[in-house]
Amino acid sequence: MDNFFTEVFTYKQSTITHQKVTAMHPTNEEGVDDMASLTELHGGSIMYNLFQRYKRNQIYTYIGSILASVNPYQPIAGLYEPATMEQYSRRHLGELPPHIFAIANECYRCLWKRHDNQCILISGESGAGKTESTKLILKFLSVISQQSLELSLKEKTSCVERAILESSPIMEAFGNAKTVYNNNSSRFGKFVQLNICQKGNIQGGRIVDYLL
Secondary structure: OOOOOOOOOOOOHHHOOOOOOOOOOHHHOOOOOEHHHOOOOOHHHHHHHHHHHHHOOOOEEEEOOEEEEOOOOOOOOOOOOHHHHHHHHOOOOOOOOOOHHHHHHHHHHHHHHHOOOOOOOOOOOOOOOHHHHHHHHHHHHHHHHHOOOOHHHHHHHHHHHHHHHHHHHHHHOOOOEOOOOOOOEOOEEEEEEEEEOOOOOEEEEEEEEEEO
């Protein structure tokens, strides 16, 4: 698998000690949804957990309230369907398997509960899927914010989301370079701001780019 690198160490049996080799805890062998619950937390157990889930097309894994994702570089059936959005929009974080929609929903719900600004930080190397993750979050927020609105307002909200999404390729045409993972690698950070009114619908937004 191209996304995981394995380093092999060879030891003579007479030199093996508990400091060098220890048996994996049985509860960690099949992988867990939340890596905060791993019995042994270190680099090896984290990578093995991600690998086990990746083989089952479970590309999302929690680390507490943080979501780790592994780019599958291929479509996964049903992962982003409208029915999936509907499912995650009705559940709290942790009630369903890890998903980017769960993070977006938690952010939206906290905005209503606490009346405080919310922020989602998306980070990763070139080709990891940061732009696609941003699009998925915007799509989810657009859909959930339209559920209780009139048709005219829904159309307006949809136009705002579409304008933000369509502006992204224009901005990415500047300052980019080719890498081994991505033909269009960003050289800047991006801040996307959404303005949501008290009724819950998206009223506007803006994109600010920071040259790195």
